[in-house]
Amino acid sequence: MNRESNFPTAQASRELQKVDGFISDTLGGISAMASMEKPQSEGELKERIKMYFDYCKNNSFRPGVESLSLALGVDRSTFWRWCNRETNVSLEWAKTCKIARQSIVAFTEASAISGHLSPPVAIFILKNIAGYKDSVSFEDATQNNALCNVLIARDLPVLKSEGDENVNL
Numbered sequence: 498m499n500r501e502s503n504f505p506t507a508q509a510s511r512e513l514q515k516v517d518g519f520i521s522d523t524l525g526g527i528s529a530m531a532s533m534e535k536p537q538s539e540g541e542l543k544e545r546i547k548m549y550f551d552y553c554k555n556n557s558f559r560p561g562v563e564s565l566s567l568a569l570g571v572d573r574s575t576f577w578r579w580c581n582r583e584t585n586v587s588l589e590w591a592k593t594c595k596i597a598r599q600s601i602v603a604f605t606e607a608s609a610i611s612g613h614l615s616p617p618v619a620i621f622i623l624k625n626i627a628g629y630k631d632s633v634s635f636e637d638a639t640q641n642n643a644l645c646n647v648l649i650a651r652d653l654p655v656l657k658s659e660g661d662e663n664v665n666l
Contacts (some may be wrong), residue, residue, distance in 0.1 A: 526558050527567065535570035539589050545569055546597045554648075560601050562626050602627040 505607040530549070536542040549568040553560045576582045580594040602623065609619030623629040 522556065526552065526556055527564065530564060530568040533568055533570045539587065539593065541660065542590060542593055550596065550600070560604055562598060562601060565597060565601065
């Protein structure tokens with residue numbers, strides 16, 4: 498590895514090495530989550546979600562949809578389908594999943610607002626897991642009873658000054 502490289506991946510690797518134990522702690526947590534099977538009941542689902550958030554809290558691990566899905570023994574697509582009841586799950590199951598997802602969104606918002614998460618990362622996460630989007634609205638001038646005058650070149654005023662020819666804008 499070129500330690501003098503200015504590529505972002507090399508910079509990230511150098512930064513991660515400075516954080517004592519980050520890589521081993523994170524991979525250890527992910528490995529533990531990956532060994533879990535899919536919950537078989539609503540009670541087990543709730544307990545697993547509680548265990549996940551407790552793990553995040555006790556290990557300073559940022560909660561996210563991907564790691565939550567891993568802790569539930571499914572991929573993120575299955576988790577989304579559970580949230581939206583696109584699979585054969587109960588209303589309570591879907592509600593529990595939505596609350597977990599909303600908790601991750603709330604954590605992400607709080608982290609960004611408090612300066613613990615960079616704005617670009619927060620924007621990316623919120624657009625992807627919470628459906629946030631940039632929006633621009635244009636109001637129709639006729640709805641506001643405003644007059645709109647459109648000028649074309651021949652209607653532009655002629656500027657005159659002493660000693661100059663007529664100058665069109």
